[in-house]
Amino acid sequence: MDPRLSIINERLKNIERIIAVGSGKGGVGKSIISTTLALLLSKNNKLTGLFDLDFQGPTCHLILGAKDEFPTEEKGIKPPQINSVYFMSIYYFTRDNPLPLRGWEVTNLFRELLAITRWDNIEYLIIDMPPGVGDEVLELLKLINKKEILIVTTPSILSLNTVDKLVKLLKNLNIPIIGILENMRVQPSDIVKKYALENKINYLGYIPFDYSIEKYIGEINLFMKTKFVLNLEKILHEKILF
Template identity: 40%
Template structure:
Protein backbone atom coordinates (compact mmCIF):
# COMPACT_ATOMS: atom_id res chain seq x y z
CA UNK A 1 0.00 0.00 0.00
CA UNK A 2 1.45 3.38 -1.02
CA UNK A 3 1.97 6.14 1.52
CA UNK A 4 0.36 9.49 0.77
CA UNK A 5 3.29 11.97 0.45
CA UNK A 6 1.04 14.76 1.70
CA UNK A 7 1.12 13.32 5.22
CA UNK A 8 4.80 14.20 5.72
CA UNK A 9 4.19 17.68 4.29
CA UNK A 10 1.31 18.31 6.70
CA UNK A 11 3.58 17.51 9.63
CA UNK A 12 6.11 20.08 8.42
CA UNK A 13 3.45 22.75 7.91
CA UNK A 14 2.65 22.80 11.63
CA UNK A 15 6.23 22.34 12.86
CA UNK A 16 6.65 25.95 14.00
CA UNK A 17 3.08 26.41 15.27
CA UNK A 18 2.99 26.21 19.06
CA UNK A 19 -0.64 25.14 19.53
CA UNK A 20 -3.53 23.96 17.37
CA UNK A 21 -6.98 24.45 18.92
CA UNK A 22 -9.62 22.31 17.18
CA UNK A 23 -13.10 23.63 17.91
CA UNK A 24 -15.58 20.78 17.52
CA UNK A 25 -19.09 19.62 18.39
CA UNK A 26 -21.17 16.56 17.66
CA UNK A 27 -24.29 18.68 17.24
CA UNK A 28 -24.77 21.58 14.84
CA UNK A 29 -26.21 24.91 15.90
CA UNK A 30 -24.21 25.29 19.10
CA UNK A 31 -22.16 28.27 17.91
CA UNK A 32 -18.93 26.44 17.11
CA UNK A 33 -17.94 28.89 14.37
CA UNK A 34 -18.66 31.87 16.61
CA UNK A 35 -16.45 30.38 19.32
CA UNK A 36 -13.68 29.74 16.78
CA UNK A 37 -13.72 33.30 15.47
CA UNK A 38 -13.97 34.92 18.91
CA UNK A 39 -11.04 32.88 20.23
CA UNK A 40 -8.93 33.75 17.18
CA UNK A 41 -9.70 37.47 17.46
CA UNK A 42 -9.00 37.64 21.18
CA UNK A 43 -5.74 35.72 20.78
CA UNK A 44 -4.72 38.29 18.19
CA UNK A 45 -5.61 41.11 20.60
CA UNK A 46 -3.43 39.46 23.24
CA UNK A 47 -0.43 39.62 20.93
CA UNK A 48 -0.38 36.11 19.52
CA UNK A 49 0.22 35.53 15.83
CA UNK A 50 -2.94 33.67 14.92
CA UNK A 51 -4.20 31.46 12.12
CA UNK A 52 -7.83 30.47 11.54
CA UNK A 53 -8.56 27.39 9.45
CA UNK A 54 -12.15 26.68 8.37
CA UNK A 55 -12.43 22.95 7.66
CA UNK A 56 -16.16 22.96 6.98
CA UNK A 57 -16.24 22.22 3.26
CA UNK A 58 -20.01 22.01 2.73
CA UNK A 59 -20.94 25.15 4.66
CA UNK A 60 -17.90 27.31 5.43
CA UNK A 61 -18.95 30.37 7.40
CA UNK A 62 -15.95 31.83 9.23
CA UNK A 63 -15.46 34.27 6.35
CA UNK A 64 -19.04 35.51 6.80
CA UNK A 65 -18.46 36.33 10.48
CA UNK A 66 -15.16 38.01 9.63
CA UNK A 67 -16.76 39.83 6.69
CA UNK A 68 -13.78 38.56 4.70
CA UNK A 69 -13.58 39.14 0.96
CA UNK A 70 -12.66 35.60 -0.10
CA UNK A 71 -13.20 36.55 -3.76
CA UNK A 72 -10.53 39.28 -3.66
CA UNK A 73 -8.18 38.50 -0.77
CA UNK A 74 -6.73 35.16 -1.87
CA UNK A 75 -3.90 33.01 -0.48
CA UNK A 76 -0.49 33.86 -1.94
CA UNK A 77 1.68 31.18 -3.51
CA UNK A 78 5.07 31.02 -1.79
CA UNK A 79 6.41 27.48 -1.28
CA UNK A 80 2.81 26.53 -0.65
CA UNK A 81 -0.17 28.80 -0.10
CA UNK A 82 0.22 31.50 2.55
CA UNK A 83 -3.18 32.45 4.03
CA UNK A 84 -4.14 36.10 3.59
CA UNK A 85 -4.56 38.40 6.58
CA UNK A 86 -8.12 39.15 7.66
CA UNK A 87 -8.45 41.47 10.67
CA UNK A 88 -4.87 40.62 11.58
CA UNK A 89 -5.47 36.84 11.41
CA UNK A 90 -4.08 34.46 8.79
CA UNK A 91 -7.28 32.94 7.43
CA UNK A 92 -7.65 29.86 5.23
CA UNK A 93 -10.91 28.39 3.94
CA UNK A 94 -12.20 26.32 1.05
CA UNK A 95 -14.28 29.44 0.31
CA UNK A 96 -11.13 31.04 -1.12
CA UNK A 97 -11.26 28.54 -3.96
CA UNK A 98 -15.00 28.16 -4.61
CA UNK A 99 -16.14 31.64 -3.48
CA UNK A 100 -19.71 31.15 -2.25
CA UNK A 101 -20.60 28.26 -4.54
CA UNK A 102 -21.71 25.00 -2.86
CA UNK A 103 -19.13 22.22 -2.85
CA UNK A 104 -20.66 18.77 -3.27
CA UNK A 105 -18.10 16.24 -2.09
CA UNK A 106 -18.49 12.72 -0.76
CA UNK A 107 -16.35 9.97 0.72
CA UNK A 108 -12.75 9.83 -0.46
CA UNK A 109 -13.14 13.13 -2.34
CA UNK A 110 -13.67 14.94 0.98
CA UNK A 111 -10.68 13.15 2.47
CA UNK A 112 -8.49 14.13 -0.48
CA UNK A 113 -9.49 17.81 -0.40
CA UNK A 114 -9.02 17.84 3.37
CA UNK A 115 -5.46 16.49 3.13
CA UNK A 116 -4.66 18.77 0.19
CA UNK A 117 -5.74 21.89 2.07
CA UNK A 118 -3.63 20.93 5.09
CA UNK A 119 -0.64 20.09 2.89
CA UNK A 120 -0.62 23.24 0.76
CA UNK A 121 -1.29 25.75 3.55
CA UNK A 122 1.90 27.36 4.85
CA UNK A 123 1.45 28.90 8.29
CA UNK A 124 4.20 31.51 8.35
CA UNK A 125 4.77 33.57 11.52
CA UNK A 126 1.93 31.80 13.35
CA UNK A 127 1.90 30.88 17.05
CA UNK A 128 -1.61 29.43 17.37
CA UNK A 129 -3.94 27.97 14.74
CA UNK A 130 -7.66 27.80 15.57
CA UNK A 131 -9.47 25.15 13.53
CA UNK A 132 -13.21 25.41 12.94
CA UNK A 133 -14.03 21.76 12.28
CA UNK A 134 -17.20 20.59 10.50
CA UNK A 135 -20.20 19.78 12.72
CA UNK A 136 -20.27 16.20 13.91
CA UNK A 137 -17.29 13.91 14.26
CA UNK A 138 -16.83 13.04 10.61
CA UNK A 139 -13.75 11.32 9.22
CA UNK A 140 -12.07 14.63 8.43
CA UNK A 141 -12.73 15.98 11.93
CA UNK A 142 -11.29 12.86 13.54
CA UNK A 143 -8.39 12.79 11.08
CA UNK A 144 -7.22 16.15 12.40
CA UNK A 145 -6.07 14.37 15.55
CA UNK A 146 -3.89 11.99 13.57
CA UNK A 147 -2.61 14.39 10.93
CA UNK A 148 -1.88 17.38 13.17
CA UNK A 149 0.11 16.05 16.10
CA UNK A 150 -0.31 19.22 18.16
CA UNK A 151 -4.10 19.30 17.87
CA UNK A 152 -6.12 19.71 21.06
CA UNK A 153 -9.89 19.49 20.87
CA UNK A 154 -12.21 22.01 22.49
CA UNK A 155 -15.80 20.79 22.49
CA UNK A 156 -18.62 23.32 22.26
CA UNK A 157 -22.05 22.66 23.73
CA UNK A 158 -25.14 24.55 24.86
CA UNK A 159 -27.12 23.91 28.08
CA UNK A 160 -29.89 22.10 26.17
CA UNK A 161 -30.48 18.45 27.03
CA UNK A 162 -29.91 17.29 23.43
CA UNK A 163 -26.64 19.18 23.20
CA UNK A 164 -25.42 17.78 26.52
CA UNK A 165 -26.23 14.24 25.36
CA UNK A 166 -24.26 14.92 22.17
CA UNK A 167 -21.37 16.21 24.26
CA UNK A 168 -21.33 12.98 26.25
CA UNK A 169 -21.25 10.93 23.05
CA UNK A 170 -18.49 13.10 21.58
CA UNK A 171 -16.29 12.66 24.64
CA UNK A 172 -16.86 8.93 24.44
CA UNK A 173 -15.81 8.87 20.78
CA UNK A 174 -12.72 11.03 21.30
CA UNK A 175 -11.47 9.12 24.35
CA UNK A 176 -8.18 7.52 23.39
CA UNK A 177 -8.24 9.09 19.91
CA UNK A 178 -7.60 12.76 20.53
CA UNK A 179 -6.39 15.15 23.19
CA UNK A 180 -9.39 17.03 24.64
CA UNK A 181 -8.46 20.29 26.38
CA UNK A 182 -11.94 20.95 27.69
CA UNK A 183 -15.49 22.17 27.20
CA UNK A 184 -16.90 25.58 26.27
CA UNK A 185 -20.58 26.11 27.06
CA UNK A 186 -22.30 28.59 24.73
CA UNK A 187 -25.66 30.41 24.85
CA UNK A 188 -25.89 30.37 28.64
CA UNK A 189 -28.49 32.49 30.43
CA UNK A 190 -26.72 32.66 33.77
CA UNK A 191 -23.53 30.69 34.00
CA UNK A 192 -22.62 27.05 33.68
CA UNK A 193 -25.32 24.38 33.72
CA UNK A 194 -25.43 21.37 36.00
CA UNK A 195 -25.82 19.01 33.03
CA UNK A 196 -22.54 20.09 31.47
CA UNK A 197 -20.77 20.10 34.83
CA UNK A 198 -21.89 16.49 35.37
CA UNK A 199 -20.41 15.42 32.02
CA UNK A 200 -17.17 17.26 32.76
CA UNK A 201 -16.82 15.39 36.05
CA UNK A 202 -17.77 12.04 34.49
CA UNK A 203 -15.04 12.27 31.85
CA UNK A 204 -12.53 14.05 34.08
CA UNK A 205 -12.09 16.86 31.58
CA UNK A 206 -12.03 20.63 32.10
CA UNK A 207 -14.79 23.20 32.05
CA UNK A 208 -13.04 26.05 30.23
CA UNK A 209 -15.81 28.62 30.55
CA UNK A 210 -19.10 29.84 29.17
CA UNK A 211 -20.48 32.45 26.79
CA UNK A 212 -23.77 34.29 27.30
CA UNK A 213 -26.85 34.05 25.12
CA UNK A 214 -27.09 37.35 23.21
CA UNK A 215 -30.46 38.13 21.66
CA UNK A 216 -30.33 39.29 18.05
CA UNK A 217 -26.68 38.29 17.70
CA UNK A 218 -26.78 37.95 13.91
CA UNK A 219 -28.14 41.48 13.54
CA UNK A 220 -25.53 42.83 15.95
CA UNK A 221 -22.70 41.20 13.99
CA UNK A 222 -24.17 42.60 10.77
CA UNK A 223 -24.47 46.15 12.09
CA UNK A 224 -21.41 46.39 14.39
CA UNK A 225 -18.93 43.89 13.00
CA UNK A 226 -17.57 40.88 14.87
CA UNK A 227 -14.73 42.75 16.61
CA UNK A 228 -17.12 45.25 18.20
CA UNK A 229 -19.45 42.40 19.18
CA UNK A 230 -16.49 40.70 20.87
CA UNK A 231 -15.60 43.89 22.74
CA UNK A 232 -19.14 44.68 23.89
CA UNK A 233 -20.57 41.27 24.72
CA UNK A 234 -17.95 38.53 24.95
CA UNK A 235 -14.49 39.88 25.75
CA UNK A 236 -14.24 38.93 29.42
CA UNK A 237 -15.76 35.51 28.84
CA UNK A 238 -13.41 34.71 25.96
CA UNK A 239 -10.37 35.91 27.89
CA UNK A 240 -11.37 33.64 30.79
CA UNK A 241 -11.55 30.65 28.41
CA UNK A 242 -8.10 31.45 27.02
CA UNK A 243 -6.68 31.78 30.53
CA UNK A 244 -8.07 28.31 31.30
CA UNK A 245 -6.13 27.11 28.26
CA UNK A 246 -2.94 28.75 29.50
CA UNK A 247 -3.03 31.43 26.80
Protein backbone atom coordinates (compact mmCIF):
# COMPACT_ATOMS: atom_id res chain seq x y z
CA MET A 1 0.00 0.00 0.00
CA ASP A 2 1.28 3.43 -0.95
CA PRO A 3 1.08 5.71 2.13
CA ARG A 4 1.56 8.85 0.03
CA LEU A 5 -1.82 8.62 -1.68
CA SER A 6 -3.80 9.39 1.45
CA ILE A 7 -2.01 12.65 2.23
CA ILE A 8 -1.71 14.31 -1.19
CA ASN A 9 -5.09 16.05 -1.01
CA GLU A 10 -4.58 16.71 2.70
CA ARG A 11 -1.59 18.84 1.71
CA LEU A 12 -3.68 20.79 -0.81
CA LYS A 13 -6.98 21.08 1.03
CA ASN A 14 -6.61 24.70 2.20
CA ILE A 15 -5.71 26.10 -1.22
CA GLU A 16 -8.57 28.12 -2.73
CA ARG A 17 -7.78 27.52 -6.39
CA ILE A 18 -5.48 25.05 -8.12
CA ILE A 19 -4.90 26.11 -11.71
CA ALA A 20 -2.99 23.73 -13.97
CA VAL A 21 -1.65 25.32 -17.15
CA GLY A 22 -1.58 22.78 -19.97
CA SER A 23 -1.61 22.41 -23.71
CA GLY A 24 -0.58 18.96 -24.77
CA LYS A 25 1.77 20.72 -27.18
CA GLY A 26 5.32 21.76 -26.28
CA GLY A 27 6.75 25.18 -27.07
CA VAL A 28 3.54 27.21 -26.82
CA GLY A 29 4.60 29.16 -23.71
CA LYS A 30 3.06 27.15 -20.87
CA SER A 31 5.96 27.68 -18.50
CA ILE A 32 6.23 31.40 -19.11
CA ILE A 33 2.47 31.81 -18.71
CA SER A 34 2.39 29.66 -15.55
CA THR A 35 5.26 31.58 -13.98
CA THR A 36 3.89 34.98 -14.98
CA LEU A 37 0.45 34.04 -13.72
CA ALA A 38 1.97 33.12 -10.35
CA LEU A 39 3.96 36.39 -10.26
CA LEU A 40 0.87 38.44 -11.17
CA LEU A 41 -1.31 36.75 -8.56
CA SER A 42 1.37 37.44 -6.00
CA LYS A 43 1.56 41.08 -7.17
CA ASN A 44 -2.21 41.22 -6.58
CA ASN A 45 -1.65 40.23 -2.93
CA LYS A 46 -2.60 36.57 -3.33
CA LEU A 47 -0.37 34.07 -1.56
CA THR A 48 0.69 31.96 -4.51
CA GLY A 49 2.57 28.75 -5.12
CA LEU A 50 4.06 27.51 -8.38
CA PHE A 51 4.79 23.83 -9.03
CA ASP A 52 6.84 22.97 -12.11
CA LEU A 53 5.50 19.57 -13.09
CA ASP A 54 7.86 19.26 -16.03
CA PHE A 55 10.38 16.83 -14.53
CA GLN A 56 12.44 16.29 -17.64
CA GLY A 57 12.59 19.84 -18.95
CA PRO A 58 11.86 22.23 -16.07
CA THR A 59 12.27 25.92 -16.93
CA CYS A 60 10.09 27.89 -14.50
CA HIS A 61 13.13 28.41 -12.24
CA LEU A 62 14.91 30.26 -15.05
CA ILE A 63 11.98 32.61 -15.63
CA LEU A 64 11.51 33.14 -11.90
CA GLY A 65 15.19 33.94 -11.42
CA ALA A 66 15.96 31.09 -8.98
CA LYS A 67 19.59 30.81 -7.88
CA ASP A 68 20.80 28.35 -5.26
CA GLU A 69 17.66 28.13 -3.12
CA PHE A 70 16.74 24.78 -1.56
CA PRO A 71 13.56 23.70 0.28
CA THR A 72 13.70 23.74 4.07
CA GLU A 73 12.79 20.66 6.10
CA GLU A 74 9.91 21.06 8.53
CA LYS A 75 7.58 18.08 8.94
CA GLY A 76 7.96 17.72 5.19
CA ILE A 77 9.62 20.19 2.85
CA LYS A 78 8.71 23.85 2.47
CA PRO A 79 9.14 25.50 -0.93
CA PRO A 80 11.38 28.56 -0.87
CA GLN A 81 9.81 31.92 -1.72
CA ILE A 82 11.38 33.32 -4.88
CA ASN A 83 10.22 36.78 -5.98
CA SER A 84 7.22 36.38 -3.64
CA VAL A 85 6.15 33.04 -5.16
CA TYR A 86 6.41 29.77 -3.20
CA PHE A 87 8.16 27.63 -5.74
CA MET A 88 8.63 23.85 -6.02
CA SER A 89 10.55 22.15 -8.81
CA ILE A 90 12.63 19.06 -9.40
CA TYR A 91 15.36 21.55 -10.35
CA TYR A 92 16.29 21.94 -6.66
CA PHE A 93 17.32 18.29 -6.55
CA THR A 94 18.81 17.70 -9.98
CA ARG A 95 20.10 21.18 -10.90
CA ASP A 96 21.01 21.06 -14.59
CA ASN A 97 21.59 17.30 -14.82
CA PRO A 98 19.36 15.25 -17.13
CA LEU A 99 16.83 13.04 -15.33
CA PRO A 100 16.10 9.98 -17.47
CA LEU A 101 12.89 8.43 -16.12
CA ARG A 102 10.49 5.74 -17.23
CA GLY A 103 6.74 5.53 -16.57
CA TRP A 104 6.44 4.23 -13.02
CA GLU A 105 9.35 6.39 -11.87
CA VAL A 106 7.55 9.53 -13.06
CA THR A 107 4.51 8.45 -11.05
CA ASN A 108 6.67 7.86 -7.96
CA LEU A 109 8.35 11.23 -8.33
CA PHE A 110 5.02 13.03 -8.66
CA ARG A 111 3.56 11.31 -5.60
CA GLU A 112 6.65 11.89 -3.49
CA LEU A 113 6.79 15.63 -4.21
CA LEU A 114 3.06 16.11 -3.63
CA ALA A 115 3.13 14.07 -0.41
CA ILE A 116 6.06 15.82 1.23
CA THR A 117 5.59 19.44 0.06
CA ARG A 118 3.89 21.70 2.60
CA TRP A 119 2.31 24.66 0.81
CA ASP A 120 0.88 25.93 4.07
CA ASN A 121 -1.18 29.08 3.67
CA ILE A 122 -1.15 29.73 -0.06
CA GLU A 123 -4.42 30.75 -1.74
CA TYR A 124 -3.50 29.88 -5.33
CA LEU A 125 -1.40 27.03 -6.69
CA ILE A 126 -0.32 27.27 -10.31
CA ILE A 127 0.91 24.02 -11.89
CA ASP A 128 2.99 24.08 -15.04
CA MET A 129 2.03 20.89 -16.88
CA PRO A 130 4.51 19.15 -19.19
CA PRO A 131 3.66 18.52 -22.86
CA GLY A 132 1.70 15.42 -23.77
CA VAL A 133 -0.80 13.40 -21.81
CA GLY A 134 1.69 11.11 -20.11
CA ASP A 135 2.25 9.99 -16.53
CA GLU A 136 2.59 13.40 -14.86
CA VAL A 137 -0.62 14.66 -16.47
CA LEU A 138 -2.56 11.48 -15.73
CA GLU A 139 -1.41 11.52 -12.09
CA LEU A 140 -2.46 15.15 -11.76
CA LEU A 141 -5.87 14.46 -13.24
CA LYS A 142 -6.32 11.37 -11.07
CA LEU A 143 -4.91 12.46 -7.71
CA ILE A 144 -5.60 16.17 -7.29
CA ASN A 145 -9.24 16.70 -6.42
CA LYS A 146 -9.68 20.41 -6.74
CA LYS A 147 -8.29 21.58 -10.05
CA GLU A 148 -9.09 23.74 -13.06
CA ILE A 149 -7.21 23.68 -16.32
CA LEU A 150 -6.07 26.71 -18.26
CA ILE A 151 -5.31 25.75 -21.86
CA VAL A 152 -2.56 27.52 -23.79
CA THR A 153 -2.08 27.33 -27.55
CA THR A 154 -0.47 29.22 -30.39
CA PRO A 155 -2.63 30.16 -33.39
CA SER A 156 -1.37 27.18 -35.37
CA ILE A 157 -3.21 24.24 -36.88
CA LEU A 158 -0.48 21.96 -35.53
CA SER A 159 -0.83 23.25 -31.95
CA LEU A 160 -4.59 23.13 -32.01
CA ASN A 161 -4.57 19.56 -33.26
CA THR A 162 -2.62 18.50 -30.15
CA VAL A 163 -4.58 20.80 -27.84
CA ASP A 164 -7.74 19.11 -29.05
CA LYS A 165 -6.51 15.76 -27.69
CA LEU A 166 -6.05 17.23 -24.21
CA VAL A 167 -9.44 18.97 -24.41
CA LYS A 168 -11.14 15.68 -25.35
CA LEU A 169 -9.46 13.93 -22.42
CA LEU A 170 -10.49 16.68 -19.97
CA LYS A 171 -14.06 16.73 -21.23
CA ASN A 172 -14.34 12.94 -20.96
CA LEU A 173 -13.22 13.20 -17.34
CA ASN A 174 -15.48 16.22 -16.62
CA ILE A 175 -12.53 18.32 -15.49
CA PRO A 176 -13.27 22.07 -15.46
CA ILE A 177 -11.54 24.12 -18.15
CA ILE A 178 -11.12 27.82 -17.26
CA GLY A 179 -10.61 28.69 -20.90
CA ILE A 180 -8.18 28.79 -23.78
CA LEU A 181 -5.47 31.41 -24.05
CA GLU A 182 -3.95 32.23 -27.42
CA ASN A 183 -0.23 32.93 -27.12
CA MET A 184 2.49 34.17 -29.52
CA ARG A 185 0.14 35.70 -32.07
CA VAL A 186 2.12 37.25 -34.95
CA GLN A 187 -0.70 38.14 -37.34
CA PRO A 188 -4.50 38.40 -37.25
CA SER A 189 -6.09 34.96 -36.94
CA ASP A 190 -9.38 33.63 -35.69
CA ILE A 191 -8.65 29.89 -35.60
CA VAL A 192 -8.31 29.69 -31.82
CA LYS A 193 -11.42 31.76 -31.17
CA LYS A 194 -13.36 29.58 -33.63
CA TYR A 195 -12.05 26.40 -31.99
CA ALA A 196 -13.10 27.68 -28.57
CA LEU A 197 -16.56 28.55 -29.82
CA GLU A 198 -17.06 25.20 -31.56
CA ASN A 199 -15.94 23.32 -28.45
CA LYS A 200 -17.84 25.51 -25.98
CA ILE A 201 -14.66 26.65 -24.22
CA ASN A 202 -14.22 30.16 -22.86
CA TYR A 203 -11.86 32.12 -25.17
CA LEU A 204 -9.71 34.15 -22.79
CA GLY A 205 -7.99 36.36 -25.36
CA TYR A 206 -4.67 36.58 -27.15
CA ILE A 207 -1.15 37.71 -26.34
CA PRO A 208 0.89 39.07 -29.26
CA PHE A 209 4.39 37.64 -29.75
CA ASP A 210 6.76 39.76 -27.67
CA TYR A 211 10.33 39.57 -28.96
CA SER A 212 11.66 41.41 -25.91
CA ILE A 213 10.91 38.81 -23.22
CA GLU A 214 13.85 36.53 -24.05
CA LYS A 215 16.36 39.11 -22.82
CA TYR A 216 14.50 39.58 -19.52
CA ILE A 217 14.31 35.91 -18.51
CA GLY A 218 15.30 35.80 -14.84
CA GLU A 219 15.31 39.63 -14.57
CA ILE A 220 11.96 39.89 -12.87
CA ASN A 221 11.72 43.68 -12.48
CA LEU A 222 12.30 44.25 -16.20
CA PHE A 223 10.33 41.17 -17.23
CA MET A 224 7.24 42.40 -15.34
CA LYS A 225 7.22 45.59 -17.45
CA THR A 226 7.10 43.80 -20.82
CA LYS A 227 4.06 43.96 -23.10
CA PHE A 228 3.68 40.20 -22.69
CA VAL A 229 3.14 40.58 -18.93
CA LEU A 230 0.87 43.62 -19.30
CA ASN A 231 -1.30 41.71 -21.78
CA LEU A 232 -1.51 38.67 -19.52
CA GLU A 233 -2.31 40.89 -16.55
CA LYS A 234 -5.29 42.38 -18.41
CA ILE A 235 -6.61 38.89 -19.20
CA LEU A 236 -5.98 37.78 -15.62
CA HIS A 237 -8.14 40.59 -14.26
CA GLU A 238 -10.91 40.23 -16.82
CA LYS A 239 -11.18 36.45 -17.11
CA ILE A 240 -9.36 34.53 -14.41
CA LEU A 241 -9.44 36.57 -11.18
CA PHE A 242 -13.17 36.98 -10.90
